[in-house]
Amino acid sequence: MASIFQIEKKCPQTGARTGFLFTRRGVIETPVFMPVGTQASVKTLTPEEVSGLGARIILANTYHLFLRPGHELIARHGGLHRFMNWPRSILTDSGGYQVFSLAKLCKIEEEGARFQSHLDGQEYLLTPELSMEIQAGLDSDIRMVLDTCIPYPCSYDEAKRLTELTHRWEKRSLLAWQKNHRESLVFGITQGGMFEDLRRYSARVIANFDFHGHAIGGLSVGEPHDLMIEMLEASLSELPEEKPRYLMGVGTPQDILEAVSRGVDMFDCVLPTRNARRGTLFTSFGKISLKQSRYKDDERPIDPECQCYTCRNYSRAYLRHLFMAGELLVYRLNTIHNLHFYLCFMEGIRDAIRKGRFEEFKKHYYERKEESEC
Numbered sequence: 001m002a003s004i005f006q007i008e009k010k011c012p013q014t015g016a017r018t019g020f021l022f023t024r025r026g027v028i029e030t031p032v033f034m035p036v037g038t039q040a041s042v043k044t045l046t047p048e049e050v051s052g053l054g055a056r057i058i059l060a061n062t063y064h065l066f067l068r069p070g071h072e073l074i075a076r077h078g079g080l081h082r083f084m085n086w087p088r089s090i091l092t093d094s095g096g097y098q099v100f101s102l103a104k105l106c107k108i109e110e111e112g113a114r115f116q117s118h119l120d121g122q123e124y125l126l127t128p129e130l131s132m133e134i135q136a137g138l139d140s141d142i143r144m145v146l147d148t149c150i151p152y153p154c155s156y157d158e159a160k161r162l163t164e165l166t167h168r169w170e171k172r173s174l175l176a177w178q179k180n181h182r183e184s185l186v187f188g189i190t191q192g193g194m195f196e197d198l199r200r201y202s203a204r205v206i207a208n209f210d211f212h213g214h215a216i217g218g219l220s221v222g223e224p225h226d227l228m229i230e231m232l233e234a235s236l237s238e239l240p241e242e243k244p245r246y247l248m249g250v251g252t253p254q255d256i257l258e259a260v261s262r263g264v265d266m267f268d269c270v271l272p273t274r275n276a277r278r279g280t281l282f283t284s285f286g287k288i289s290l291k292q293s294r295y296k297d298d299e300r301p302i303d304p305e306c307q308c309y310t311c312r313n314y315s316r317a318y319l320r321h322l323f324m325a326g327e328l329l330v331y332r333l334n335t336i337h338n339l340h341f342y343l344c345f346m347e348g349i350r351d352a353i354r355k356g357r358f359e360e361f362k363k364h365y366y367e368r369k370e371e372s373e374c
């Protein structure tokens with residue numbers, strides 16, 4: 001497998017590293033945050049705005065696009081990049097997780113995941129082969145294997161059973177990918193529930209297949225922060241350092257910092273975009289909510305230290321007015337700010353690692369995090 005990942009600089013004190021991930025549609029600097037564009041759109045923003053904020057890879061969802069408008073329609077329209085006018089890299093999830101979290105009456109069988117569409121109740125069977133076929137129709141650059149996302153909490157026996165089924169699905173996914181998907185990259189996903197021995201076992205099995213990169217799955221499913229870190233460490237301990245690691249669904253700035261320290265390269269999370277639509281904004285001194293009356297007459301920007309379009313042009317009072325009035329503009333202005341915050345945060349992490357100052361960066365983050373709101 002040609003090397004699609006190059007480590008640039010390692011932090012001497014921690015497992016943090018910067019690197020470059022090469023897809024056929026461009027180079028991605030890591031550690032990277034990948035904005036979520038579930039239904040072929042990063043909600044409320046144009047692709048030019050997402051790219052202008054610095055994003056070089058976005059995520060899309062196989063489950064959603066399969067159900068609507070359908071991968072065959074998107075394929076007829078030239079694939080997802082053409083369809084949504086996004087020329088850079090796209091990573092698509094396999095649908096395993098969404099079937100669990102969204103579909104009705106999901107039944108896990110050896111063949112695949114049988115479910116009813118949350119849109120019209122129609123029944124489908126999502127198999128590893130079909131998942132790869134859908135991702136090929138979308139023509140995504142990084143394709144995820146079909147896995148079962150183990151619920152939390154879950155018994156040891158059930159976690160073991162689902163982990164072993166996942167390994168069989170991943171083998172089938174890889175075979176399907178090898179048959180006619182070689183223009184893209186394929187990532188494996190480790191599972192193991194919240195059991196350290198199953199986490200190590202799953203990582204060892206996945207590491208022995210021939211994937212371009214490895215995702216750590218089954219986390220950020222409602223478990224406590226410390227348990228997530230513990231299971232992350234168990235998984236990472238058995239994954240090769242030279243391949244990219246992707247921690248699925250993570251997370252808050254603090255989660256990202258802790259995971260980068262342990263050698264994770266790729267992140268995705270709905271927080272910046274979803275919180276934006278709920279009026280919750282990230283700042284260098286913690287989060288603020290536009291619902292609070294204290295901002296009614298506040299002329300300052302969201303974050304005085306932020307250089308984004310929203311902070312350079314609008315006050316908290318104006319944003320709160322828009323939010324309380326239900327003016328749609330606020331969803332765009334808040335999303336611009338939150339995505340800018342996350343993408344700048346990642347640039348700060350990469351810069352600190354390159355300059356050998358990652359520990360200092362982390363310490364500074366924790367000091368600022370507890371500051372009283374300004």
Ligand SMILES: Nc1nc2c(CCc3ccccc3)c3nc[nH]c3cc2c(=O)[nH]1
Pocket residue numbers: 036038059060061091092093094095096097098144147148149150189216217218219220221248249250268
């Ligand atoms: N396939 C898979 N996806 C997960 C996601 C969705 C990430 C995603 C990818 C692409 C688009 C949207 C979302 C998780 N989100 C939070 N925890 C998660 C765990 C898993 C998991 O174990 N397996």
